[in-house]
Amino acid sequence: xxxxxxxxxxxxxxxxxxxxxxxxxxxxxxxxxxxxxxxxxxxxxxxxxxxxxxxxxxxxxxxxxxxxxxxxxxxxxxxxxxxxxxxxxxxxxxxxxxxxxxxxxxxxxxxxxxxxxxxxxxxxxxxxxxxxxxxxxxxxxxxxxxxxxxxxxxxxxxxxxxxxxxxxxxxxxxxxxxxxxxxxxxxxxxxxxxxxxxxxxxxxxxxxxxxxxxxxxxxxxxxxxxxxxxxxxxxxxxxxxxxxxxxxxxxxxxxxxxxxxxxxxxxxxxxxxxxxxxxxxxxxx
Numbered sequence: 001x002x003x004x005x006x007x008x009x010x011x012x013x014x015x016x017x018x019x020x021x022x023x024x025x026x027x028x029x030x031x032x033x034x035x036x037x038x039x040x041x042x043x044x045x046x047x048x049x050x051x052x053x054x055x056x057x058x059x060x061x062x063x064x065x066x067x068x069x070x071x072x073x074x075x076x077x078x079x080x081x082x083x084x085x086x087x088x089x090x091x092x093x094x095x096x097x098x099x100x101x102x103x104x105x106x107x108x109x110x111x112x113x114x115x116x117x118x119x120x121x122x123x124x125x126x127x128x129x130x131x132x133x134x135x136x137x138x139x140x141x142x143x144x145x146x147x148x149x150x151x152x153x154x155x156x157x158x159x160x161x162x163x164x165x166x167x168x169x170x171x172x173x174x175x176x177x178x179x180x181x182x183x184x185x186x187x188x189x190x191x192x193x194x195x196x197x198x199x200x201x202x203x204x205x206x207x208x209x210x211x212x213x214x215x216x217x218x219x220x221x222x223x224x225x226x227x228x229x230x231x232x233x234x235x236x237x238x239x240x241x242x243x244x245x246x247x248x249x250x251x252x253x254x255x256x257x258x259x260x261x262x263x264x265x266x267x268x269x270x271x272x273x274x275x276x277x278x279x280x281x282x283x284x285x
Contacts, residue, residue, distance in 0.1 A: 002028060017046075017053050018196075018203045026191040027054070036149050036170035038134075038185065041193035043175050044237015050193075051130040051171040058169070061123075064130045065116035067137040073144060077117045077154060084111050107158040117145075120168040121154050129168040134184075135177045142184050149187040198225050201241060208242045212249060220245050223258060223279065224265070230278055232271045240265045 002008055008024040027050075030037045039047040055062035065076055073079075088111070114122065120129040131145070147153060152164035172188060174180060196204060201221040205212065220241070228235050236244070247261030254260070259280040266272045 002031065004028070011057060012053055015053055015056055016207055017049065018200055018207060020200070023050075023191060023193075026189060030169070030189055033189070034167055036172060036188045038172045038174065038180070038188035038190050039193050040174045040176050040190070042195065042235065042237070044235075044239060045193045045195055046238050047173040047193050048130065048132055051128055051132075051173075054169060054171065055128040058126070058128070060125065060127055060169075062128045062130060063116050063120045063123075063168070064132060067131065067133045067135075067141070069136060069138060071137045071141050075115055076141070077115050077144065078156060079113050079115070080107070080158075081111045081113050109159065112156075112159070117148055118154055118162070120170075121148065121152060121164045122162055123168070124165050126166045127168045129170045131170065131172040133175060134172050135174040135180060139178075139181065142181050146183055146187065149184070195228055195235070196238065198222065201225065201238075204238060205241065205245050209245050209249065212245060216248070217245070220248065220258070226279060227265070227275055230274055232266075232274060233268050234266075234271065236265045240267075 002011070005021060005025040005028040008027055009019055009021065012019045012024075026037065029035070039050060041047055051064075052062060112118075116129070120127050134142070134145075147155065149170065152167050153161050155161045198221055201224060202217055205217045205220060206214070209217070224236060224241050224244070243264040244258075244261055247264040248257045251257035251260055259276065262272055262275060262280075266275060
């Protein structure tokens with residue numbers, strides 16, 4: 001389906017996503033080399049969306065593991081269904097099975113609760129595995145990932161090693177709140193996702209709001225580019241730009257529409273005040 005990195009561009013364009021050739025090249029390498037891809041960048045630049053687009057493009061399921069502090073094996077890989085095991089022990093309590101037979105019985109796969117990593121590894125079909133915001137997880141959790149990302153297998157003491165029948169397409173994202181380990185990085189391809197350029201931002205706005213006048217779309221993209229250069233608590237991402245454009249469109253022929261719709265773009269009162277004074281001072285009551 002894809003014989004050259006540039007082949008990705010029209011395919012992804014049809015899905016409503018604007019992509020540059022450098023990202024298309026990384027996606028091409030990921031597919032051909034069957035390597036995980038680590039995407040780093042500021043919040044709101046579209047890292048997570050790339051995994052969803054790959055899922056749509058390849059017509060396969062997306063399995064998402066949302067990382068957080070304290071994430072452990074039970075929530076990420078697997079755990080045993082203890083209630084079901086206890087019920088089985090109760091049922092076989094008076095039987096003639098030996099202790100080892102009972103142990104083998106209750107540690108069968110039917111008692112296994114498959115969490116995202118194990119679901120992706122054990123699937124008979126190729127899936128997209130999104131490990132989202134890996135930098136939020138503890139450093140110790142990264143060690144759990146190494147076996148998965150190196151050999152696409154998971155070891156379960158009671159069952160042995162489960163190897164992938166079909167390797168998942170793995171996308172990791174990081175907001176770079178902490179430095180990831182070298183061992184994890186070595187197992188991945190890498191791409192930095194930056195805020196869009198003026199040209200790309202304009203294309204994104206027109207992609208999502210095709211009926212918006214081009215002159216207005218250019219004004220919105222220009223203002224967002226200026227706003228991102230201010231000292232804000234949270235710089236607006238792509239999703240906020242789209243929301244702002246949609247909000248502005250609700251106030252046709254209103255010169256103060258951009259100011260009135262700042263609630264769509266900014267996420268704190270202090271940021272709103274900074275932007276209002278720096279850019280929209282004439283609209284501030």
